[in-house]
Amino acid sequence: MRDSNGNDGNDGKRIDPAWLPDAAFRAVGSRRTLVRGTGPLAETVCGEVAAACERFGGALVGEGTPADLVLELTDGGVSGGGDGGGAGDGEDFGAEGFGYVRADGRAAVTASGGRGLLYGLFHVVRLGESAFLGGPVREEHRPALALRMLDHWDNVAVHPVMGQVERGYAGGSLFWSDGRAREGLDRVRAYGRLLAACGINAVCVNNVNVHETEAHLLTDRIGEVAAIADALRPYGVRTHLSVTFAAPVVLGPLPTADPLDERVRRWWAGATARVYEAVPDFGGYVVKADSEGQPGPFAYGRTHADGAGLLAAALAPYGGTVHWRAFVYDHRQDWRDRTTDRARAAHDHFVPLDGDFAANAVLQVKHGPMDFQVREPLSPLIGAMPGTRLAVEVQATQEYTGQQRHVCWLGPMWSEVLRARPDGEVSVGQLADALVAVSNVGDDPFWTGHPLAQANLYTFGRLAWDPAADPHAVLDEWIALTHPGAGRRLAEGLHAVLDGSWATYEKYTAPLGVGFMVQPGHHYGPSVDGYEYSPWGTYHFADRDGVGVDRSAGTGTGYAAQYAKPWAELYETPGTCPDELLLFFHHVPYGHVLHSGKTVIQHIYDTHFEGVEEAEEAGRVWAGLADLVEPARHARVAELYEEQVRSAREWRDQVNSYFLRKSGVPDERGRTIY
Numbered sequence: 001m002r003d004s005n006g007n008d009g010n011d012g013k014r015i016d017p018a019w020l021p022d023a024a025f026r027a028v029g030s031r032r033t034l035v036r037g038t039g040p041l042a043e044t045v046c047g048e049v050a051a052a053c054e055r056f057g058g059a060l061v062g063e064g065t066p067a068d069l070v071l072e073l074t075d076g077g078v079s080g081g082g083d084g085g086g087a088g089d090g091e092d093f094g095a096e097g098f099g100y101v102r103a104d105g106r107a108a109v110t111a112s113g114g115r116g117l118l119y120g121l122f123h124v125v126r127l128g129e130s131a132f133l134g135g136p137v138r139e140e141h142r143p144a145l146a147l148r149m150l151d152h153w154d155n156v157a158v159h160p161v162m163g164q165v166e167r168g169y170a171g172g173s174l175f176w177s178d179g180r181a182r183e184g185l186d187r188v189r190a191y192g193r194l195l196a197a198c199g200i201n202a203v204c205v206n207n208v209n210v211h212e213t214e215a216h217l218l219t220d221r222i223g224e225v226a227a228i229a230d231a232l233r234p235y236g237v238r239t240h241l242s243v244t245f246a247a248p249v250v251l252g253p254l255p256t257a258d259p260l261d262e263r264v265r266r267w268w269a270g271a272t273a274r275v276y277e278a279v280p281d282f283g284g285y286v287v288k289a290d291s292e293g294q295p296g297p298f299a300y301g302r303t304h305a306d307g308a309g310l311l312a313a314a315l316a317p318y319g320g321t322v323h324w325r326a327f328v329y330d331h332r333q334d335w336r337d338r339t340t341d342r343a344r345a346a347h348d349h350f351v352p353l354d355g356d357f358a359a360n361a362v363l364q365v366k367h368g369p370m371d372f373q374v375r376e377p378l379s380p381l382i383g384a385m386p387g388t389r390l391a392v393e394v395q396a397t398q399e400y401t402g403q404q405r406h407v408c409w410l411g412p413m414w415s416e417v418l419r420a421r422p423d424g425e426v427s428v429g430q431l432a433d434a435l436v437a438v439s440n441v442g443d444d445p446f447w448t449g450h451p452l453a454q455a456n457l458y459t460f461g462r463l464a465w466d467p468a469a470d471p472h473a474v475l476d477e478w479i480a481l482t483h484p485g486a487g488r489r490l491a492e493g494l495h496a497v498l499d500g501s502w503a504t505y506e507k508y509t510a511p512l513g514v515g516f517m518v519q520p521g522h523h524y525g526p527s528v529d530g531y532e533y534s535p536w537g538t539y540h541f542a543d544r545d546g547v548g549v550d551r552s553a554g555t556g557t558g559y560a561a562q563y564a565k566p567w568a569e570l571y572e573t574p575g576t577c578p579d580e581l582l583l584f585f586h587h588v589p590y591g592h593v594l595h596s597g598k599t600v601i602q603h604i605y606d607t608h609f610e611g612v613e614e615a616e617e618a619g620r621v622w623a624g625l626a627d628l629v630e631p632a633r634h635a636r637v638a639e640l641y642e643e644q645v646r647s648a649r650e651w652r653d654q655v656n657s658y659f660l661r662k663s664g665v666p667d668e669r670g671r672t673i674y
Contacts (some may be wrong), residue, residue, distance in 0.1 A: 004255075012031040014445050015187060015190060015445060015447075015555075016445055016446045016447060016451065016454075017054045018147075018194055018446075018447055018454050018458075018482065019194065019197060019198070019454065019458055019478055019481040019482045019483070020125075020193065020194060020197055021481075021482070021484060022055055023217060023484035023485065024125055024128070024481050024484050025048075025051075025052035025055070025056070025125060025400060025606045026052075026056050026128070026484070027124075027125075027127075027128045027129045027131060027132065028049060028052050028053075028121075028125060029049075029051075029052030029053050029054075029055050029056030029057070029058050029566075030056040030057055030058045030122060031058045031068035031069055031132070032058060032059050032060075032061045032065065032066065032067045032068050032069070032072065033049045033053070033058065033059070033060055033067060033068065033069040033070075034060075034061050034062070034063070034065070034067035034069070034070045034071070035049060035059065035060065035071045035072075036063075036070065036071070036072040036073060037071075037072060037073025037074070037114075037117060039072070039073065039114050039334055040114065040234060040622070041113075041114025041115060041117060041234070041235075041236055043234075043623075044118060044234045044235060044659070045071055045117050045118055046060065046122050047072070048121060049121070051077060052146050057285055068105070068106050068107070068108075068132060069105070069106065069107050069108070069124065069131075069132075070106075070107075070108040070109070071108075071109045071117060071120065072108065072109065072110045072111070072117075072120055073111055073112075073113075073114065073116075073117045074110055074111070074112055077479065078111065091110070091112075091140070092112050093110070093112045093116050093140070093142060094112060094113065094116070094142060095112070095113035095115055095116065096113060096115045096116050096119060096142065096143050096146075096201070097111070097112070097113075097116050097119075097139050097140065097141055097142035097143070097176050098111040098116040098117065098119055098123070098141055099111075099120075099139065099141075099305060099327075100112060100120060100123060100124070100137070100138075100139045100140075100141065101136075101137065101138050101139075102134065102136060102137040103136040103137075103549070104136075105132055106132065107124060107131050107132050107558065108436060109123070109124060114236065115201065115236040118196055118235065118236055119141070119196070119199060120141075122196065122197045122198075123141065125197070125481075126477055126480075126481060128480070128484075132561075136475065136576065138430055139560055142167075142460065143199065143433060143464075143465045143466075144429060144430075144465065144466055144467055144468075145429075145433065145434055145435050145458075145464055145467070146433065146434065146464070147201065147202055147283075147321075147362075147391070147433065147434035147435075147436075148199055148200050148201050148202065148434070148435055148461060148464035148465065149200070149201070149202035149203065149204065149240065149283075149287060149323075149434060149435075149436045149437075150195070150200060150202070150203050150204070150396070150436070150437055150438075150439040150441075150460075151204045151208065151242075151393075151436055151437070151438050151441070151511075152165070152173070152174075152175070152203065152204060152205055152206065152207070152439045152441075153165060153166040153167055153168060153207045153208065153209070153397070153437060153438060154166075154168070154173040154174070154175055154176055154205065154206055154207055155173070155176065155206070155207050155213075155214065156176045156179060156180070156181075156206065156213050156214050156217065157179045157211065157213040157214075158179075159211065162209075164176070164177075165442055166207050166209060167397050167399045167438070167523075168397060168440075168442050169397060169398065169403045169404035169405070169440070169442070169448075169449050169450075170404060170440060170442030170443070170444040170446075170447065170448050170449035170450075170453075171443045171444035171449065172442055172443045173442065173443065173444065174188055174191055174441060174443055175205050175206075175228055175433070176206075179213065179225065179237060180224065181213075181225075181227055181228060183225035185227060185228065185230075185231040186231075186442065187443070188201045188228055188231040188232060189231045189232070189235070190434055191232075191441065192232040192233075192234065192235035192236075192237045193235050193449075194447070194457075195235065195237055195461065196235035196236055196237065197481075198457070198458045198460075198461030198462055198465075199461045199462060199464060199465035200237065200460075200461040200464065201236055201237055201238060201431065202237060202238045202239075202240055202283050203232060203237055203238075203239060203240065203285045203439075204239075204240040204241065204242055204323075205225065205228055205240070205241065206241060206242045207237060207242060208242045208286055208287075208288040208294075208325060209288065209292075209294060209663070210242050210243060210244040210288075210294070211371065212250060213245050214242070214244075215243070215247055215250045215251055216251065217241060218241065218243050218251070218271055218275065219247075219248055219251055219271055222274065222275055222278045222279070223278060225239060225241060225275075225278070225279060226278040226279050229279045229281070233281065235293065238281055238282070238283040239279060239282060239283060240282075240284055240285065240286055240323070241282075241285060241286070242273075242285070242286045242287070242288070243285045243286075243287060243311075244294070244295065244297035245257055245287060245289040245296050245297070245307060247267075247268075247271070248263075248264050248267045248268070254267055256300070257295065257299075257300070258297075258300040258302065258309050259300070259302050259306045259309065259310035260300075260302060260306060264310065265310060265313065265314075268310060268311060268313075268314040269313070269314045271314070272314040272318070272320070273314055275406070276318045276320075276640050282318070282320060283321065283612055284315050284320035284321035284322055284323065284360075285311050285315065285320070285321075285322045285323070286318050286322075286323045286325070286364070287307070287308070287311065287322060287323065287324050287325065288325045288327065289304070289307055289328075290304070290328055291325065291327050291328045291329070292327075292331050293331075300586070303353055303356070304324060304328070304349065304350065304353060305353045305356035305357050305361075306415065307324070307546075308322055308324040308357055308358065308361040308363075309356075309357070309358045309361065311324075311361075312357075312359075312360045312361040313357035313358065315360060316358070316360050319360075320360065321360050321361070321362055322358075322360065322361050322362070323362050323364045323391055323434075323436070324357075324361055324362070324363055324364060325364045325393070326346045326349070326350055326363050326364060326365045326366070326381060327346070327366055327371075328345060328346060328349050328350075329342045329345035329346070329537065330345065330537065331421070331536055331537070332534060332535045333535050333536070333537040334535070335532070335533045335534065335535070335537075335539065338541075338557070339557060339559075340537065341537070341549075341551060341557035341558075341559050342369075342370060342536070342537035342538065343369040343551065343557075343559050344371055344557060344558070344559045344562065345369075346365065346366075346369060346379060346381045347369075347379075347380050347381045347562045348380060350385065350388075351365065351381065351384050351385060353385075353388075354384075354385040354386065354387045354388050354621065355387035355388065357387075357388045357389070359389075360386075361389065362389040362390065362433055362434060363381075363385065363388050363389065363390045363391065364392075364393050364434075364436060365381050365382055365390060365391065365392060365393060365547050366393045366394075367379060367382070367392055367393065367394050367414075367417045367428075368380060368561075369381075370515055370538065371400070371538075372394075372395035372397055372399055372401075372438075373400050373515040373516065373582075374400060374401055374502070374505060374506045374509055374510060374515070375506055375510075375512075375513045375515070375580055375581065376513065376515065376581075376584065377421045377513070377567075377571070377581055377584060377585075378417060378422060378428070380383050380422075380519070380559075380562035380563045380567075382422055382428055382431065382432075383422030383423055383426070383428070383564065384422070384562070384564070385402035388460065389433045390431060390432050390433055390434075391432065391433060391434035391435070391436050392417065392418075392428060392432045392434070392435055392436070393436045393437070393438070394410070394413075394414055394417065394435070394436070394460070394495070395435050395437065395438045396410070396436075396437040396438060396439060396440040396456050396457055396460050397438050397439060397440040398410075398440065398453065398456075399438075399523055400516075400518065400523060401454035401502070401505055402565065402644065402647075403523075403524050404440060404448060404449040404450040405449075405450065405524075405640055405643050405644060405647070406501075406505060406615075406640075406643075406644040406647065406648075407448075407450070407452050407453075407497055407498065407501045407618060407637075407640075407641070407644065408456075408501050408502055408504075408505045409452070409455050409456060409459070409475070409498040409501045409502060410456050410459070410460075410502060411455070411456070411459040411463070411472070411474060412471055412502055412503075413473030413502055414459070414463055414471070415463065415467075415469075415470075415471040418435075418463060418467035418468075419467070419468070422563075422564060422567070423564050424564070424565070424566055424567075427467065427468070427671040428467070429467025429468060430467075432467075435460075435463070435464040436466070437457075437464075438458045438504070439457075440456055440457055441457065446633070446636060450636070450637065450640055451633050451636055452497070452637060454478070455475060455478050455498060458474070458477075458478045458481075459471060459474050459478065462474040462477065467558075472495075472499065475495065475498060475499070476491075479491050479494050479495075483613055483628075483629075486628075487628070489628065490625060490628040490629070493621055493622070493624065493625045494625075495626075496621050497618040497621050497622055501618070504611050504614040504615055504618070505611070506607075506611075507607040507608065507610050507614065508607070508608050508611025508612055508615065508648040508651045508652055508655075509526070509611075509612030509651050510654075510655075511583065511584075511603065511607060511608075511655070512548075512579065512580060512581070512582045512583040512584075512600065512604075512605050513580055513581035513582060513583050513584035514540045514547065514548060514583035514584060515538065515540075515584065516530070516531050516538045516540075516550075517530065517540070517655065518530055518531075520534065524647075525647060525650060525651070526650060526651045526654040527654075528540075528542075528654060528655060528658040529658075531671065540583065541587055542658075542659070544662060544663065544664070545589055545590075546587055546588050546589040546590055546592070546600075547583055547587065547588070547590070547659070547662075548582065548583035548584070548585075548586050548587040548588055549583070549584065549585070549586075549587060550585075550586055551571075551584070551585045551586070552572050552573070552585065552586065553568070553572060554572065556585075556586075556587075560572050560584075560585055571585045572585075573586075574586045574588055574592065578595075579596055582594065582600070583600075588600060590659070590662075590663040590665055591665070599665075601659060601663050601665045602667070602668055603669045604655065604656065605656055605659075605669075605671070605673070606669075608651065608655055608656050609652060609656075609671060611648055611651075611652065612648045612649055612652045613646070615641075615644055615645050615648040616645055616648075618641065619638075619641035619642070619644070619645055622634075622637055622638060622641055623638060623641075626638075653673075655674055656673045657673055657674045660673045
């Protein structure tokens with residue numbers, strides 16, 4: 001690989017520069033820059049600046065030479081002053097924060113830690129010329145969340161059903177190929193660079209469904225994990241590992257994985273010590289236990305807190321963390337039993353354990369109670385366990401939102417989640433210790449398969465840094481970086497196809513929060529009854545009289561009562577429930593009138609026709625940008641729009657026909673429904 005911009009990867013594929021093309025560094029590279037400080041990340045900063053200066057005619061300068069930009073790593077926040085001034089004299093910005101000062105055409109960044117210096121550099125890159133021009137500015141920047149992580153569902157060995165990357169839509173794994181770690185990891189280093197530029201500081205490198213081959217990464221194959229960690233470390237990205245709870249049995253020699261068995265505790269302590277010998281800055285473990293067939297503490301009559309405590313104790317001497325996923329439910333339900341409600345499961349399992357989890361155990365909770373649907377209410381578990389550390393998990397890989405074949409920018413969804421106030425006062429972004437996303441990256445030359453899906457990855461990183469940020473302002477950043485010098489027409493065109501894309505996708509897929517309606521197994525494309533009679537517990541209960549799931553406390557599963565006020569009261573009745581979640585919480589007649597003034601059945605018809613029309617229009621807008629976008633990128637997106645429009649029409653026709661046949665109510669506008 002030559003570099004992240006020019007562009008041959010170790011696998012021979014051209015690598016798209018994403019939001020770090022050469023031109024994004026023009027403002028830095030055309031000036032004189034002084035870098036003060038030592039250490040590995042200061043060396044990374046120097047390397048970035050030197051490469052930019054070589055391209056654009058600037059220079060790295062030494063002490064005593066006037067500088068336009070000073071990037072200074074201080075000792076405990078004590079600024080050294082000098083040319084360009086200090087960006088926060090005397091300030092301790094922590095490991096990742098930084099100060100930024102602009103005055104008289106010069107700029108300075110001051111950081112107390114190496115990561116902070118790196119993030120400060122990328123802040124200047126984002127600002128471009130405006131980092132140096134304009135009136136005086138003095139700012140301080142610190143991440144709101146200490147851990148901002150991507151979980152890769154990558155398999156070392158190709159799984160016979162799920163393939164190399166489970167729920168991956170961008171080719172093979174960046175890390176693994178042919179049953180082992182890739183020999184050339186230059187592209188992994190380039191990946192770490194992209195992540196640092198948007199503020200992501202941790203990666204879990206393997207699937208949470210840990211199969212036998214992957215289990216060995218913890219022990220005899222830890223050297224492969226160490227090699228990946230070495231490639232990510234220059235950009236401040238720490239490596240985490242998914243492990244199987246049954247490792248002492250799977251890997252031997254123990255006959256049990258009981259978390260209270262002293263032999264098991266010694267086994268994990270020894271294995272973890274060897275992990276840290278190989279990877280001294282190892283972040284910790286991610287665990288999926290007693291979930292969808294993965295082993296866990298229930299087999300021994302123990303609780304999830306017992307299980308998490310076992311691994312937390314092994315990690316504690318090294319400062320590591322166990323991320324214990326709360327995705328626990330009965331996936332062998334009887335579809336005839338309407339009292340069992342998958343949405344209730346996480347709250348029922350975990351709330352009684354509040355206060356029992358170790359200090360270095362983080363409960364990782366999906367943002368919704370089901371499974372990353374296009375529309376779900378906030379999980380009631382978020383905010384319900386004040387004595388337990390919380391990580392909120394979202395899904396950048398678009399399993400249920402078009403699988404990176406459809407344009408679906410998820411920034412507005414995630415912003416809604418992070419700004420929500422479970423207790424009516426404190427936002428999710430303030431409650432969480434960490435934000436985690438299931439990665440949407442693979443070995444595709446465009447990283448995310450669909451070039452516009454890069455916006456989801458960038459937006460996740462920036463919202464993890466600042467959950468209160470305006471997602472549309474973040475999208476402006478992504479556009480300006482990815483397309484330096486983009487004129488008004490290109491910027492407006494990109495906003496036109498991205499801003500409303502989540503709402504468009506929702507319109508032509510599952511209506512009013514009912515969810516799923518996808519083809520079983522691969523989850524792509526419509527199948528209204530695909531999971532209606534399955535053991536997975538995802539139903540819409542459509543009949544001739546109405547549709548939706550009664551989750552009220554009065555007459556349904558009681559799920560609505562898991563929320564604190566005012567949400568429990570809001571969701572309890574159809575008259576107060578928001579339209580967009582009506583069918584998630586209530587079974588209503590087709591003639592039920594929404595707050596919008598439409599009936600449920602007419603809303604279904606109208607939105608499905610509108611969604612197709614909006615997808616078609618977005619494709620036309622993209623086609624009109626051909627003269628402004630690099631040809632290979634434009635061609636890939638244009639081809640994918642053809643598939644999106646085809647799929648949207650299929651969704652429209654299947655969903656509308658299904659409900660016409662169920663309800664017997666015709667479309668009041670007389671459009672074709674089959």
